[in-house]
Amino acid sequence: MGNKQQITERIAALLKDSKLSVTETRTKILELFMKSNGALEHSDFEKLAGKSFDRVTVYRTLQTFLDKGIIHRIPTTDTSVRYAVCKSECTEHHHHDHHVHFKCEACGNTICLDDTNIPEIQLPKGFAANNVEVVVSGVCKSCK
Template sequence: MDNEKIIGDLLHAHGLKKTPIRMEMLDLFMNHDFALSASDIVAKMKARHDRVTVYRALASFEEHGILHKASEDGQGAKYALCGHDCPDETHADQHAHFVCDECHHTYCLEDVEVPEIKISSEFSVNRVNYTLSGICKECKV
């Protein structure tokens, strides 16, 4: 499969070692067009991995600009692949996300930029979460 080379290059570019668990996790992300949570990943992986291992890998992908948090709900955070090269530790891809009310999948709206919001300088913003919800393309049919 071609994904293997893409994933290998991606890990290399972000200074992460190529481990089987990282390879398999990123392969899952490449095969889904919606965001995945830690429990989705645990459920989809071929071998049983404990949640802590998966959480740790997700955190390091996020830290290295490979994945970003796409949404967060009662079930935890869902992650998606960064659309373009994000430098380590800062995510340049500030786009909106869409959460479906029916299937609860989260989609990246890569071409919908988060509008610039001016707030008082008393606050310093670390994260912006711009989420639209409704019915997704899969559930609409």
């Protein structure tokens, strides 16, 4: 595992690739994503960050990352919005979110099961699929 310095450099490179200025807020938020292996929601960023950022800045930063394809949203059945970092094959113009999200009913975490395949779903005639979102809920490995 790289040390803190290396992570910061990787993040800076990622931001530059997306033609974004390298700022403290963006770096800190991306660090949080990389540290956590689960999905984060808005309130996490205001709490978890050592220094707390303005709400507005967090909203705008997440929106920017969404626009650039750096993160994606995970479906929920309530009003919360959860985010996770995208796999490398996601770009600004095309998303490949064809992986399974798992929500643990015990610890509340949502994680991406990147290596779990989504089987083909046979839709009725006349329906064309662009994207498939799967959220499995149950008990995760750690809580078992």
